[in-house]
Amino acid sequence: MSLALPVLAAPLQVPALLEPASQEHHVGKVIFVELVTPDLAAAKQFYAGMFGWTFRDIQAGSAEYAEASLDGRPVAGLVHKEIPAGEHRQPAWLSFIAVRDVDATTKSAVEKGAKVLREPHSVPDRGREAILADPQGAVFAVLASSSGDPPDVLAAPGEWIWSSLIAGDPDTDAAFYQALFDYEVFDLSSDAGAQHLLLASGDYARASANSLPANRPNSHSHWLNYVRVDDTDKMAAKAVALGGRVVVEPRIDRHGGKLAVVADPQGAPFGLIEWPDTESKEVSQ
């Protein structure tokens, strides 16, 4: 009797986060992001046009991966994955949050109500990672980078600078993430506005936790990452010109600069945020 076993894809040889490696570790920091997209070529064209990212293709078997870089520094990974005919799927950016021990963090997350979407596993040169959905359904990954974590420096335009957790109940979600990453939690909510919490570690702000907009019953908890730009209006218009769309129109945010949310041509949302180099520089309004 002969029996054909399923053939598992060979693991891709993705690059280390840092070369040369460092000894820095910043638990609770979003240290990497990955996009899964049904059209890798179109995604590369879009993000190259938006931010000047360049790409290095990595292939193993049928798996296609592109490492995105800006000025020689890796900024993201893009993964091609077909969407089966007749199915609707939403491309998304996946946030990787730094931890020291993926297995222990995963165990703790599950004890606090998270679901494991992919069990802890080792990725050659990258480290150990797992993918989880928090108790409210927002998906994130944890990564213990074997080459250390990126340093705490100001992101350059075209690099990721900020992250938000948009959640049905930011209060309890903040407690969940605080238990995992030992965040300090600051309440920045305005008296009349939605809940706005700030999650910090290592004396730096790492992310916000915000309420889902009340007027959108068909929304769900999710992480959203932001790229630093010099001119949000211009970049939002550019996203549209390149085939994307505007999800949240440019608006003044707490920090005084403009912020917008756009989606790439395949629908993956991400934010644009102005951030001056110096405190004294005024942001045009």
Added chain:
Amino acid sequence: MNTLSGPRPAIVCMIALLALLASACAGPGYGYDEGVGIGAGYYEPYGYDYGGWGPGYAVGPYRGGHGPDRGGGGRPGHAYRSAPASRSAPSIPSGGRSGGGRR
């Protein structure tokens, strides 16, 4: 005493292996699988809204050091532990990158 010999244990092992492989490829409704061999392969559920931010909806960090209007010691009754009242909300890193190349 039973021993692990003959065809039956091999068939049992084969079935167990197939079941394990099948469970490893099953997604929990997020469109996730392990086919690409690395972390991604994840799609969000389809059909949700991402916008709808009303006036006053703020997500960004403070700029320029520490926040001026509210820090730790938030309102009581939270599920999380508030930062101490003596702490003011920090901002994002502001320092420059010293080296070049890959970070």
